[in-house]
Amino acid sequence: MEPILSIQNISKSYGPIQALKDVSIDVPEGSVFGILGPNGSGKTTMLGIILDVLIAKSGSYKWFGGMPNDAARRQIGSLLETPNFYHYLSAFNNLEITAAISKRGKDDRIRVLKQVGLFDRMNSRFQTYSLGMKQRLAIGAALLGSPKVLVLDEPTNGLDPAGIAEIRELIRKLNKEGLTIIIASHLLDEIEKVCTHVAILKKGNLLLNGPVNEVLLSEDQIEVRAEDAVALQQVLQAMSGIKKINVADNTVQLTCEPTITPVQVNEFCISKGIVLSHLLLKKKSLETKFMELTNDK
Amino acid sequence: MFGLLAIEWLKIKRYSTFWVLTALFLILLPLWNYEIANGVIKMGGSGKKGMNFLNTQYSFPQVWGNLGWWGSIFITFISILVIIITTNEYGYRTNRQNIIDGWKRMQFFNAKVLLVVVLSFMVTLYLFLLGGVFGRVYSGSFSGLFNEFKQVCYFFLLSLDYLGFALFISIWIKRSGLAIGLFLLYSLIIENILKGSINYYADTPWGNLLPLQASDELLPFPMLQMAKAMMAATPTLSMTTYAWVAIGWCLVYYFAGRAILLRNDW
Numbered sequence: 001m002e003p004i005l006s007i008q009n010i011s012k013s014y015g016p017i018q019a020l021k022d023v024s025i026d027v028p029e030g031s032v033f034g035i036l037g038p039n040g041s042g043k044t045t046m047l048g049i050i051l052d053v054l055i056a057k058s059g060s061y062k063w064f065g066g067m068p069n070d071a072a073r074r075q076i077g078s079l080l081e082t083p084n085f086y087h088y089l090s091a092f093n094n095l096e097i098t099a100a101i102s103k104r105g106k107d108d109r110i111r112v113l114k115q116v117g118l119f120d121r122m123n124s125r126f127q128t129y130s131l132g133m134k135q136r137l138a139i140g141a142a143l144l145g146s147p148k149v150l151v152l153d154e155p156t157n158g159l160d161p162a163g164i165a166e167i168r169e170l171i172r173k174l175n176k177e178g179l180t181i182i183i184a185s186h187l188l189d190e191i192e193k194v195c196t197h198v199a200i201l202k203k204g205n206l207l208l209n210g211p212v213n214e215v216l217l218s219e220d221q222i223e224v225r226a227e228d229a230v231a232l233q234q235v236l237q238a239m240s241g242i243k244k245i246n247v248a249d250n251t252v253q254l255t256c257e258p259t260i261t262p263v264q265v266n267e268f269c270i271s272k273g274i275v276l277s278h279l280l281l282k283k284k285s286l287e288t289k290f291m292e293l294t295n296d297k
Numbered sequence: 298m299f300g301l302l303a304i305e306w307l308k309i310k311r312y313s314t315f316w317v318l319t320a321l322f323l324i325l326l327p328l329w330n331y332e333i334a335n336g337v338i339k340m341g342g343s344g345k346k347g348m349n350f351l352n353t354q355y356s357f358p359q360v361w362g363n364l365g366w367w368g369s370i371f372i373t374f375i376s377i378l379v380i381i382i383t384t385n386e387y388g389y390r391t392n393r394q395n396i397i398d399g400w401k402r403m404q405f406f407n408a409k410v411l412l413v414v415v416l417s418f419m420v421t422l423y424l425f426l427l428g429g430v431f432g433r434v435y436s437g438s439f440s441g442l443f444n445e446f447k448q449v450c451y452f453f454l455l456s457l458d459y460l461g462f463a464l465f466i467s468i469w470i471k472r473s474g475l476a477i478g479l480f481l482l483y484s485l486i487i488e489n490i491l492k493g494s495i496n497y498y499a500d501t502p503w504g505n506l507l508p509l510q511a512s513d514e515l516l517p518f519p520m521l522q523m524a525k526a527m528m529a530a531t532p533t534l535s536m537t538t539y540a541w542v543a544i545g546w547c548l549v550y551y552f553a554g555r556a557i558l559l560r561n562d563w
Contacts, residue, residue, distance in 0.1 A: 052402070053393045053563040074399035084394035086385075088312055100304045101398040141398075 002065040004029045004149055004180045005050065010059030012045055012204075019045040021204045022059070027182055027197070032175050034195035034212075035184040038294055041201040043184040044081050047153050051078055074102045077142030078151040083134040087127040091118055091137050094126055098141045105145020115170075116140040131158035139167065143174075150174065150181045156190060168194055188290055202294045215289075222254045222262055225278035226269070235272045239265070251278070301408035302415065314381055322374040322420070327427055330355075330367060334431065340520075354519045357432040357441035361448035364428050365516035368420070369455055373484070375416055376463040380476045383409055383467035393563050406468075406558050410551065413464050417456035425449050451515035451540065458512040458543045459484075465550035468557055484509050502533035512543040 003026040012020040020042045027033045035043050048054035050061050052069055063072030085094040092109060099106040113119045116136040121129070129137065135158045142150055152171075156164040171194045175181055185191050191198060192212075199209040208215060226232040229250045236245060236252060241264075244255040254265065262281050269276055309315045332338040339349040354363035386392040386405075395405050428449070433439055463480055470476040488507050495504030505514050515536060 048562075051397045053396050055560075055562055070399055070401045070404075073397060078397045080393065080397055082390060084390040086308060086312075086391060087389055088314075089308075093307070093311060097304060097307050098394075098398050100300075100307060101395055101400055103399065 001029055003027055004031075005061065005063055005182070007046070007050065007061045008059055010046065010049060010061065011057045012042075012049060012054065013057055019204050020049075020056075023201070023204075023206045024059075025199050025206065025209055027180065029180055030175070030178060031196045032171060032181045032183065032194050034191035034198040035182065035201065036186070036188065036191050036198055036290065037184075037201035038186055040203075041186075041294075042204040043186075043201055044153055045204075046201070047078075047080055047151055047182070047184055051076075051080055051151065053080065074104065075147055076149045076151055077144065077147035078153075079138045079142045079155060080151070080153050083138035085126045085134070085137065085141075088125060090123045090125055091129075091140075092122045094137070095141060095144060098144055102145065102147075104147070108145050112140040112143045115143060117166075132160060132163060135159055136163070139170075148179065150179055150183075152181065152183045154185055154187075155183060156185075156187065164190070200290065200293055207293045220256070220258075221282045222256060222260070222265055223278065223280040223282055224252050224254065224265060224269070224276050225250060226274050226276050228274070232269070232274055232276075235269060235274055236265075238272075239268050253282075298407075298411065301404060302411050305408050305412045309382060312382075315378060318374050318378045318381075322371055323423065325374075326367065326371045326423075327430075329371075330364060330427070330431060334435065350520055355431045355434070356436035357439075358445035358448075359519065360428045360432040360435070361445045361452075362516060362522070363519045364424055364431065365448050365452045365455070366518055368424050368452055369459075369513055369516050372420065372456055372459045373481075375420060375456070376459045376480060376484075377477055379413060379416065379460050379463040380467045380480060381473060382412070383464055384471060384473035384476050387467075387471040388473060396563065402558050402563075403555070406555060409464055409468075410461075410554075413460040414457065417453055417460055420456050421449060421453040424452055448516065451512070451536075454540060454543050455512035455515060457547050458509060461547045461550040462508055465554045468554045505533060505539070506542045508546045508549075511539050511546060514539045515543065 005025075005027040007023060007025045007027075010020055010023050011018070023042075023046065035046065037043050045054060049056045050063075051073060063069065063076070085091075086097070089097075091113060095109045095112070096106065099109065105112070110119070110122075113122045116139050118133060118136055118140060121133065126134065126137070135155070139152070139155060142152065150171075155171075156167055159167065168190070171181055171183065175194075175196075183191065183195070195212055197210065198212050198215055200207045224232065224236075229247065229252065233245060233247055233252055236242060236254065241257040241260040242254050243257065246253040246255075254260075256265075262279050266276060266279055329338070333351045334355045336349045336352050338351075340351055354360065386395075392405060396402060400408075429439075429442065432442065466480050466483075467476050470479060488510055492504035492507055492510050495507075496502060505511065514534070
């Protein structure tokens with residue numbers, strides 16, 4: 001299937017600072033695609049390029065298999081960096097401009113304002129809004145007229161915990177309805193809970209990119225314990241498919257090939273006469289992974 | 298085209314600054330001229346005494362050149378308005394949002410250019426209506442209404458020149474206060490220094506061809522015209538030359554503004 005967005009070898013620099021280095025990503029249709037990276041890693045720069053407000057030094061991108069970019073943007077609801085609205089206009093009137101430019105959703109304004117909880121304040125001027133309300137309006141504007149794709153840059157900025165949970169639920173719900181959602185964040189939790197795919201950026205380099213399951217499963221660990229830790233360790237050293245063995249506090253940690261399951265480990269130990277007192281599959285959390293990847297080594 | 302203008306209208310129709318500056322322009326221009334025509338504001342004397350030079354220019358066809366000259370000063374209101382409206386987009390970052398929402402960069406630019414053209418047309422139309430009223434009152438009839446009508450066209454050109462310059466400065470500078478400051482400094486002081494220097498040191502009238510000056514030359518101070526005629530001063534450049542140069546500057550603003558917008562990050 002043709003990806004919704006295909007990014008090819010994009011580079012971008014601001015003077016001497018290289019913000020993106022030869023980044024290529026495909027965003028599959030129907031995915032929740034998380035772009036993850038510490039502050040200043042190039043997330044917003046990349047979204048700015050694919051939304052045409054920044055100009056890449058080299059490389060290209062294609063929306064919907066090659067639709068003209070402005071037509072593509074009219075089918076994408078976007079929130080880039082900050083909520084950008086006319087300060088002297090109300091939420092309702094700001095959305096009229098959004099709808100006029102994107103040619104969708106003029107009659108959809110009340111619905112989205114209710115959805116983001118601004119219905120009661122929709123006639124107040126934007127400049128009277130709190131940070132969280134501005135962010136909500138920006139999300140509302142992105143949802144206007146049911147776009148096919150959402151591009152959300154740090155969507156939970158400035159929201160309270162309830163607001164963050166609401167947005168997470170909203171993303172799940174919209175994705176179930178078939179929307180493709182591209183979401184950039186430095187909050188691992190946010191990405192881990194909702195994303196199907198993830199790309200990790202660090203100082204403009206794409207470190208890793210793929211479905212969350214694959215990316216995370218590939219480095220799972222299996223933890224085992226037995227009465228005799230030393231014997232256990234010796235036995236397991238003979239098992240094929242085990243890449244690394246660590247021992248800590250009488251617990252043996254195994255880094256295995258992706259094909260190795262806890263069942264196989266258990267069977268192997270029993271066949272060698274060792275009964276396990278503890279067996280645990282530890283999925284490496286995104287946070288651990290993220291720290292490992294983005295730590296300076 | 299109308300789509301772009303309709304969206305610009307959505308942006309400004311509820312903007313109080315737009316209405317205040319427009320209203321001040323609409324009220325102050327006729328009020329000022331009414332006071333001059335009646336000798337309330339005058340050169341040569343004060344109060345109810347003294348001789349007046351300024352109030353002689355309100356019958357057809359002199360009213361066009363006279364109102365055009367005052368209009369060239371009052372157009373500053375509208376120029377500042379153009380700067381505020383344009384730099385607001387950068388301040389609010391709505392320039393980015395317009396693109397993100399689906400405009401091409403050139404659509405953003407063309408919408409502003411169209412706004413400048415429409416504003417120029419509206420102020421010219423207003424000047425024409427005012428000229429009609431003043432001319433009718435001080436001539437006693439409409440005879441000669443269309444004599445020197447070309448000066449109304451010159452005013453349109455002058456408006457395009459000033460508002461186009463204001464738009465260009467805004468796109469170039471992006472920051473509201475600095476853009477307004479530079480616009481006023483340039484139009485009131487810097488251009489006069491440049492013009493004086495060029496005309497003095499090179500002993501040519503080329504200083505008259507500077508961006509705003511070229512269109513100012515189309516509508517000179519009426520008294521100055523009379524003085525020049527009396528002194529039989531040598532004419533400098535023809536009105537046609539000034540008109541073409543003013544059009545040329547408008548094209549320069551357009552293409553320079555376009556280049557800035559297409560080349561840079563937003």
